[in-house]
Amino acid sequence: MNPLSRRKFLKISGATIAVAATIGTVTKAIENAGDTKSKGIQKIPTFCDICFWKCGAIAYVRDGKLWKIEGNPLDPLSRGRLCPRGTGGIGAYYDPDRLRAPLIRMQERGKEMWKEVTWDEALSYIADKMQKIKSQYGPESMSMFSHGIGGNFLRHTLKAYGTINFAAPSFAQCRGPRDVGFKLTFGEDVSSPERTDIKNAQCLVLIGSHLGENMHNTQAQEFAETVGNGASIIVVDPRYSVAASKAKYYLPIKPGTDLAFLLAWMNVIVSENLYDKEYVEKYGFGFEQFKAELSAYTPEWAYPETGIEPKLIRATAREMARYKPATLIHPGRHVTWYGDDAQRSRAIALLNALMGSWGRKGGFYYPVSMDMPGYPYPAYPTPTKDKVDNPNKKYPFAHEAITTGIREATITGKPYPVKGWMVYATNLFHALPNENETINAIQNLDLLVVVDVIPSEIAGWADVVLPESVYLERHDDINVEWFREPFVALRQPVVKSPHDQKPNWWIAKKLAEKLGLGNYYPWKDIEEYINHRMTAAGLSFDELKKNGIILGDKQPIYFDEGVPIEFFTPSGKIEFYSLQLQQAGFDPVPKYKRPTIGPPGSFRLLYGRSPVHSFSRTQTNRILSDMMSENEVWINANVAERYDLKSGDYVRLKNQDGVVSNKIKVKATERIRPDCVYMVHGFGHTAKGLKHAFLKGASDAQLLTRYETDPLMGGTGMNMNFVTIEVEA
Amino acid sequence: MARFGMVIDTKKCVGCMDCVVVCKTENNVPEGFNRDWIVQDVRGKNPHLQMEIRSERCNHCDNPPCVYCCPTGASHVHDLGGVVIVTHDMCIGCKACIAACPYDARFIHPEGYADKCTFCIHRVEKGMGPACVSVCPTHCMFWGALDDPNSEVSKLLDSRKHHALIPEAGTKPQIFYLV
Numbered sequence: 011m012n013p014l015s016r017r018k019f020l021k022i023s024g025a026t027i028a029v030a031a032t033i034g035t036v037t038k039a040i041e042n043a044g045d046t047k048s049k050g051i052q053k054i055p056t057f058c059d060i061c062f063w064k065c066g067a068i069a070y071v072r073d074g075k076l077w078k079i080e081g082n083p084l085d086p087l088s089r090g091r092l093c094p095r096g097t098g099g100i101g102a103y104y105d106p107d108r109l110r111a112p113l114i115r116m117q118e119r120g121k122e123m124w125k126e127v128t129w130d131e132a133l134s135y136i137a138d139k140m141q142k143i144k145s146q147y148g149p150e151s152m153s154m155f156s157h158g159i160g161g162n163f164l165r166h167t168l169k170a171y172g173t174i175n176f177a178a179p180s181f182a183q184c185r186g187p188r189d190v191g192f193k194l195t196f197g198e199d200v201s202s203p204e205r206t207d208i209k210n211a212q213c214l215v216l217i218g219s220h221l222g223e224n225m226h227n228t229q230a231q232e233f234a235e236t237v238g239n240g241a242s243i244i245v246v247d248p249r250y251s252v253a254a255s256k257a258k259y260y261l262p263i264k265p266g267t268d269l270a271f272l273l274a275w276m277n278v279i280v281s282e283n284l285y286d287k288e289y290v291e292k293y294g295f296g297f298e299q300f301k302a303e304l305s306a307y308t309p310e311w312a313y314p315e316t317g318i319e320p321k322l323i324r325a326t327a328r329e330m331a332r333y334k335p336a337t338l339i340h341p342g343r344h345v346t347w348y349g350d351d352a353q354r355s356r357a358i359a360l361l362n363a364l365m366g367s368w369g370r371k372g373g374f375y376y377p378v379s380m381d382m383p384g385y386p387y388p389a390y391p392t393p394t395k396d397k398v399d400n401p402n403k404k405y406p407f408a409h410e411a412i413t414t415g416i417r418e419a420t421i422t423g424k425p426y427p428v429k430g431w432m433v434y435a436t437n438l439f440h441a442l443p444n445e446n447e448t449i450n451a452i453q454n455l456d457l458l459v460v461v462d463v464i465p466s467e468i469a470g471w472a473d474v475v476l477p478e479s480v481y482l483e484r485h486d487d488i489n490v491e492w493f494r495e496p497f498v499a500l501r502q503p504v505v506k507s508p509h510d511q512k513p514n515w516w517i518a519k520k521l522a523e524k525l526g527l528g529n530y531y532p533w534k535d536i537e538e539y540i541n542h543r544m545t546a547a548g549l550s551f552d553e554l555k556k557n558g559i560i561l562g563d564k565q566p567i568y569f570d571e572g573v574p575i576e577f578f579t580p581s582g583k584i585e586f587y588s589l590q591l592q593q594a595g596f597d598p599v600p601k602y603k604r605p606t607i608g609p610p611g612s613f614r615l616l617y618g619r620s621p622v623h624s625f626s627r628t629q630t631n632r633i634l635s636d637m638m639s640e641n642e643v644w645i646n647a648n649v650a651e652r653y654d655l656k657s658g659d660y661v662r663l664k665n666q667d668g669v670v671s672n673k674i675k676v677k678a679t680e681r682i683r684p685d686c687v688y689m690v691h692g693f694g695h696t697a698k699g700l701k702h703a704f705l706k707g708a709s710d711a712q713l714l715t716r717y718e719t720d721p722l723m724g725g726t727g728m729n730m731n732f733v734t735i736e737v738e739a
Numbered sequence: 740m741a742r743f744g745m746v747i748d749t750k751k752c753v754g755c756m757d758c759v760v761v762c763k764t765e766n767n768v769p770e771g772f773n774r775d776w777i778v779q780d781v782r783g784k785n786p787h788l789q790m791e792i793r794s795e796r797c798n799h800c801d802n803p804p805c806v807y808c809c810p811t812g813a814s815h816v817h818d819l820g821g822v823v824i825v826t827h828d829m830c831i832g833c834k835a836c837i838a839a840c841p842y843d844a845r846f847i848h849p850e851g852y853a854d855k856c857t858f859c860i861h862r863v864e865k866g867m868g869p870a871c872v873s874v875c876p877t878h879c880m881f882w883g884a885l886d887d888p889n890s891e892v893s894k895l896l897d898s899r900k901h902h903a904l905i906p907e908a909g910t911k912p913q914i915f916y917l918v
């Protein structure tokens with residue numbers, strides 16, 4: 011052994027005492043790492059909440075301290091492996107920027123000046139305001155925005171109070187158009203987790219869907235699996251995504267022209283008789299009219315629109331047909347792009363119908379679920395008004411509530427005033443386009459309550475902020491998932507909340523009691539509630555606590571396994587031609603409209619996901635921010651050269667309405683077309699409490715001042731903004 | 740005695756960084772540092788592009804320059820599987836190994852010693868594989884005995900085209916990338 015030990019060396023070199031003092035703990039930690047047998051390690055099953063995918067996980071506590079989290083091998087979603095965000099989930103617990111105590115606003119909204127109060131004060135304040143709203147305007151004037159399973163109990167309290175206006179950005183700002191397009195075609199939506207049978211697909215087509223960067227665990231896992239199995243991958247994207255690098259065909263489409271491309275694909279498939287004839291004849295409605303409408307959309311017609319050569323359009327159409335019905339044209343998830351999104355999604359549905367992939371292996375399966383009765387609560391009060399988000403069914407095919415519709419009603423007071431917002435775990439400033447409209451709406455409120463784990467931008471505008479325990483510290487409602495096989499999963503506390511944070515079920519129950527609605531919470535605590543539901547379903551709560559997951563019996567998920575072949579459309583068939591669209595004054599077969607072009611010298615702003623962040627919720631998680639602490643703007647290498655920009659330089663982006671972004675790092679790359687720029691969503695935080703993320707990178711949401719509303723369902727197409735590059739002096 | 744190595748399938752890797760994240764939690768890697776990382780190697784001009792995505796780390800070289808140059812013997816080859824290890828208590832933080840490593844695999848830990856991937860030897864000693872391999876959601880990483888012709892890693896190398904990083908440095912790296 012060399013006599014000069016590190017400790018001695020540090021002493022000699024005069025290193026600080028603070029450094030030397032931490033040595034012991036680190037050495038000890040390394041010694042214990044991975045030792046699951048030694049005393050002091052507890053493994054507690056739960057499910058993840060870094061995104062809403064709800065992967066089954068096992069958390070490790072070492073000597074009473076949260077150490078790490080792994081996938082639960084019993085869980086069909088994670089298949090024993092979490093995504094990077096899930097693995098970094100412990101950073102949510104340790105995040106120094108977390109909300110710690112209930113806060114009441116001290117100065118005008120948005121100034122982020124607070125006083126800390128007790129839970130009793132905070133909840134009394136909210137209940138008092140809610141009672142005033144009820145007596146002055148009626149309970150319908152209270153509304154709620156939420157995201158994820160954690161909102162269930164607050165929704166219950168508000169329903170008991172008489173609220174009817176509930177919305178989540180996951181519809182009108184995300185997957186809504188897709189679900190509407192598929193419902194119009196097959197009579198059912200794609201749902202979440204998506205019913206896409208990626209792992210069995212022999213040909214997988216991704217249109218702007220960037221699996222692998224968009225890290226919904228099961229989807230990414232199955233994507234890698236199908237790539238590994240040698241499936242033919244076709245990627246249509248203005249950006250050379252990670253998925254594109256796995257593709258046999260990469261088609262760098264001109265942004266906004268996907269529908270033209272889809273129509274041309276269908277034209278080739280129909281005119282060359284490449285579709286699944288038997289399937290279409292048996293289950294299709296209006297095929298001849300559909301065929302007639304398609305005849306104009308030749309690859310030669312599509313070429314100038316899309317920039318993709320006719321021979322490539324034909325080659326890829328034939329490639330798809332070769333593997334049918336195991337050809338999956340993925341419907342995407344965040345598809346609110348151009349305002350014609352429901353029709354574009356319908357074109358994707360129709361292309362799948364031509365492949366015969368719906369209900370077939372390698373296409374779309376039929377998800378199954380456990381039969382778990384809900385808790386027998388007293389009936390909710392009967393509403394005396396209609397919901398505000400979609401008056402007179404302006405958007406006739408919206409089958410969920412429209413967030414931006416509630417926002418609009420809050421601004422206009424029509425059809426009736428909205429005076430209260432309860433916002434659970436969704437940062438509306440990053441989720442909704444045009445932040446000025448959000449601010450205008452907030453100015454009309456008598457009450458804005460935000461329940462969250464971090465002081466997000468929307469929390470900055472709240473009257474009352476309620477700090478929620480992170481998922482590792484709380485129970486939530488059980489997850490009865492619709493998936494490939496039925497199962498129920500438990501979220502249970504792994505560690506105690508470090509400060510005065512509370513679980514949402516507790517907050518919801520206490521608020522109900524303050525509102526005089528205690529009879530809606532006949533249970534003492536959530537364990538009693540879960541136990542009741544488990545017992546009613548004939549399942550063991552103890553087993554669920556121990557294993558985290560209880561699996562049900564496998565059931566058929568494809569037509570040829572015995573799933574009844576039924577389509578819940580008006581015709582009872584797959585609607586190639588949609589009479590309900592025609593009757594409502596829309597195109598019965600999708601038609602292409604050329605997208606708006608930006609001002610000269612501008613670039614279309616596109617945005618997407620990183621595998622290490624969820625929306626705008628994870629940028630202060632120290633583990634995940636170590637993976638990616640700021641976003642970059644992707645600029646085509648030639649364009650960057652023209653501006654004399656190199657990767658690593660900082661620029662600002664200015665949109666068509668003069669909004670200038672925070673500074674953002676350039677990524678000069680061959681991986682994007684010259685007519686657009688791209689950034690990862692969720693950065694550029696302006697909330698002061700998000701200390702670690704404050705002004706790091708740029709916010710795409712801030713630049714999305716324009717949006718095009720989907721006339722079918724009210725979704726907000728957000729790829730409608732154009733930016734110029736402002737070089738930093 | 741076995742010779743441990745890693746085989747990574749670049750065809751399946753999506754570069755999600757789960758391997759990087761788990762290394763931090765498993766090994767208490769301090770904020771601001773990582774023992775492994777992702778490289779996206781892009782070739783060609785738009786739109787005719789190719790990209791290889793690689794999860795990279797210490798190559799646990801068979802001919803390790805970092806070990807040869809270490810003045811204290813802190814950097815050494817472990818008896819178990821030829822893994823290259825740094826004994827923290829013996830390291831004086833002189834950075835000679837950092838200069839010698841062609842892969843940039845090492846950094847100085849805030850506590851003063853050279854740090855890097857250990858192949859999770861604390862797990863290997865208990866019969867488990869490295870944490871990164873165990874969590875990878877794409878199942879693109881494999882770890883095992885390269886000198887056992889029947890091991891999964893050997894079979895993969897027999898059946899698939901592969902390359903190692905900077906072979907011209909003569910370090911005999913023990914991580915192989917399937918292409």
Ligand code: SF4
Pocket residue numbers: 058059060061062063064065088092093094095096097225226227228624
């Ligand atoms: S996909 Fe990732 S972040 Fe989402 S629930 Fe699963 S592990 Fe957690």
